[in-house]
Amino acid sequence: MEELIGDRRVEDERSLIKTPSNVQTNYQENDVPTSTDQIQHATPCFVYTLAFFSALGGFLFGYDTGVVSGAMLLLKREMNLSSLWQELLVSITVGAAALSALAGGFLNGLFGRRICILLASFIFSAGGIILSVAQSKEVLLCGRLTVGLGIGIASMTVPVYIAEVSPSHLRGQLVTINTLFITGGQFVASVVDGVFSYLPHDGWRYMLGLSVVPAVLQFSGFLFLPESPRWLLQNGETQKARLVLSQIRGGVDVEDEFESIRSSVEEERNDSSGGPVLWRILAYAPTRRALIVGCGLQMFQQLSGINTVMYYSATIIQMSGVQDDHMAIWLAAATAFTNFMFTLVGVWLVERVGRRKLTLGSILGTAVSLMVLAAGFLLSAQASPPVTFHPRDSSLHNSTCTHYGFCESCMLDPACGFCYGVNGTSVVESSCVPVSAANTETSAAGRCSNGTQESAGLFWAYNYCPTSYSWIVLLGLVLYLAFFAPGMGPMPWTVNSEIYPLWARSTGNACSAGVNWICNVLVSLTFLHVAQYLTYYGAFFLYSSLAALGFVFVLGCLPETKGLRLEEIESRFGRRLCSCGAGGSQGVLYSRVTGGNHSDGDVTDDE
Numbered sequence: 382m383e384e385l386i387g388d389r390r391v392e393d394e395r396s397l398i399k400t401p402s403n404v405q406t407n408y409q410e411n412d413v414p415t416s417t418d419q420i421q422h423a424t425p426c427f428v429y430t431l432a433f434f435s436a437l438g439g440f441l442f443g444y445d446t447g448v449v450s451g452a453m454l455l456l457k458r459e460m461n462l463s464s465l466w467q468e469l470l471v472s473i474t475v476g477a478a479a480l481s482a483l484a485g486g487f488l489n490g491l492f493g494r495r496i497c498i499l500l501a502s503f504i505f506s507a508g509g510i511i512l513s514v515a516q517s518k519e520v521l522l523c524g525r526l527t528v529g530l531g532i533g534i535a536s537m538t539v540p541v542y543i544a545e546v547s548p549s550h551l552r553g554q555l556v557t558i559n560t561l562f563i564t565g566g567q568f569v570a571s572v573v574d575g576v577f578s579y580l581p582h583d584g585w586r587y588m589l590g591l592s593v594v595p596a597v598l599q600f601s602g603f604l605f606l607p608e609s610p611r612w613l614l615q616n617g618e619t620q621k622a623r624l625v626l627s628q629i630r631g632g633v634d635v636e637d638e639f640e641s642i643r644s645s646v647e648e649e650r651n652d653s654s655g656g657p658v659l660w661r662i663l664a665y666a667p668t669r670r671a672l673i674v675g676c677g678l679q680m681f682q683q684l685s686g687i688n689t690v691m692y693y694s695a696t697i698i699q700m701s702g703v704q705d706d707h708m709a710i711w712l713a714a715a716t717a718f719t720n721f722m723f724t725l726v727g728v729w730l731v732e733r734v735g736r737r738k739l740t741l742g743s744i745l746g747t748a749v750s751l752m753v754l755a756a757g758f759l760l761s762a763q764a765s766p767p768v769t770f771h772p773r774d775s776s777l778h779n780s781t782c783t784h785y786g787f788c789e790s791c792m793l794d795p796a797c798g799f800c801y802g803v804n805g806t807s808v809v810e811s812s813c814v815p816v817s818a819a820n821t822e823t824s825a826a827g828r829c830s831n832g833t834q835e836s837a838g839l840f841w842a843y844n845y846c847p848t849s850y851s852w853i854v855l856l857g858l859v860l861y862l863a864f865f866a867p868g869m870g871p872m873p874w875t876v877n878s879e880i881y882p883l884w885a886r887s888t889g890n891a892c893s894a895g896v897n898w899i900c901n902v903l904v905s906l907t908f909l910h911v912a913q914y915l916t917y918y919g920a921f922f923l924y925s926s927l928a929a930l931g932f933v934f935v936l937g938c939l940p941e942t943k944g945l946r947l948e949e950i951e952s953r954f955g956r957r958l959c960s961c962g963a964g965g966s967q968g969v970l971y972s973r974v975t976g977g978n979h980s981d982g983d984v985t986d987d988e
């Protein structure tokens with residue numbers, strides 16, 4: 382019986398999905414457009430407006446996490462920041478995001494999605510203002526903490542809100558647009574960093590303060606936008622929910638959809654055994670499995686090293702011989718742009734190939750490109766130029782840097798850099814010397830204390846070594862972004878927004894977003910140490926193995942949710958998922974739910 386109902390719902394839903402064949406058949410049979418057809422053709426602009434204003438939260442998430450690297454270059458000079466303070470200013474935002482994402486689950490359940498988005502944009506605006514007027518590093522810290530609180534709430538609320546207001550055939554695409562806005566925010570931040578890095582003073586105030594503009598835009602927009610109809614129904618505001626649903630669907634008949642939400646809310650109410658939501662999620666097998674899948678995806682997203690690769694992109698590019706600082710900033714902007722463009726590919730693919738195939742292809746490609754990156758670093762390390770020149774400067778005698786025999790070991794010590802000359806294509810007269818405490822672009826003493834002096838044939842390499850294998854590293858970087866950005870970038874957010882039943886949605890998303898931010902902090906804080914112990918190629922081999930592990934996880938645990946109504950997705954987690962491969966019990970589950978019909982490239986294609 383249960384299975385029959387499941388079949389009917391999927392059939393109903395499938396007829397709502399726009400495919401040339403079903404639209405045409407309806408017209409031929411009835412001659413009069415049905416309400417289903419109207420839904421197809423009239424995906425109302427209102428849904429896009431809602432998605433746009435919500436995704437501004439994603440933009441701010443991307444902007445505020447991306448802008449700091451460029452701002453830091455100026456801040457450390459103008460505010461005389463020690464490396465501890467620099468690290469604090471970067472990581473406090475991510476740490477605060479982790480905490481507020483976790484708290485966001487509670488706030489979402491209590492006050493609704495709309496209030497939480499309003500709250501996040503208010504916090505973003507406040508944070509931007511604090512940062513742009515800061516006169517001391519303590520105030521800066523306070524501003525960075527504030528924006529972190531905004532990022533955490535936005536990162537878990539926005540995907541949920543978009544998923545809840547979208548029609549199912551567009552849901553994946555619209556939620557993925559939020560990640561497009563995240564990567565768009567990171568790209569805009571890198572351009573803003575580039576532009577304001579030319580200002581002699583206070584460029585960082587503009588960089589950090591500009592986030593107020595989208596924040597105020599989002600706040601003003603959301604004053605007029607509605608609450609999610611699903612949350613309204615769950616909180617007993619039935620009439621309002623019906624009104625909002627029909628407004629969002631452009632006035633077409635929403636009775637079917639409304640009834641399906643209502644019956645699932647009622648079922649949940651009757652089944653509800655009480656106790657804290659997290660406990661109920663863990664105690665009920667389908668939601669427990671959903672939580673494992675959601676948190677696992679978020680964990681593997683971060684463990685495959687996206688933020689390290691993005692952060693490290695400027696150095697990777699410098700390895701290829703770009704010495705000029707401004708040039709490196711612009712090339713880092715090109716990396717962010719590549720990330721953005723490939724996320725766009727994800728928006729295009731998600732409703733065509735589905736979440737599962739997209740994630741599988743993406744994580745496999747990510748693992749392989751991390752291997753390419755690692756191989757590039759390995760070859761560069763093996764060809765690392767030796768130290769051939771030992772300056773007599775007395776201030777260098779006590780430095781550990783002078784003990785290193787090769788550029789590779791010199792570069793792995795954050796206190797040292799490599800000063801070298803070039804004769805044709807070979808490195809000559811190279812020395813390992815301490816880096817200046819105030820500015821990593823120069824050495825503390827010796828020939829490179831004035832930075833790069835290309836006219837004198839002298840070069841300063843901090844954090845990298847001159848190598849002829851840099852093209853392999855560059856290739857690895859581009860491949861990495863091409864594979865990661867369409868799938869592993871957006872899918873963890875998209876999948877999480879849809880796999881939990883309504884009663885568990887806020888808490889489930891809060892936990893998985895929390896896992897994302899915690900793993901983000903872990904990876905970025907440990908990267909330098911990992912690189913020191915394992916060297917760069919070791920670190921990237923490690924990320925590659927973690928991504929490979931992620932592939933196995935996705936293969937065994939992630940069901941396809943494309944095209945299903947939110948209320949139907951719970952059934953996908955009703956059977957054991959994680960012990961099976963694509964042909965295991967998951968395959969059985971798929972054919973039951975879909976009645977074994979594989980047509981239209983719909984929900985069945987992953988058996």
Ligand SMILES: O[C@H]1[C@H](O)[C@@H](O)[C@H](O)[C@@H](O)[C@H]1O
Nearest residue numbers: 560563564687688720870871
């Ligand atoms: O999905 C996003 C995206 O991939 C970003 O580029 C990355 O910085 C974030 O950490 C991630 O959550």
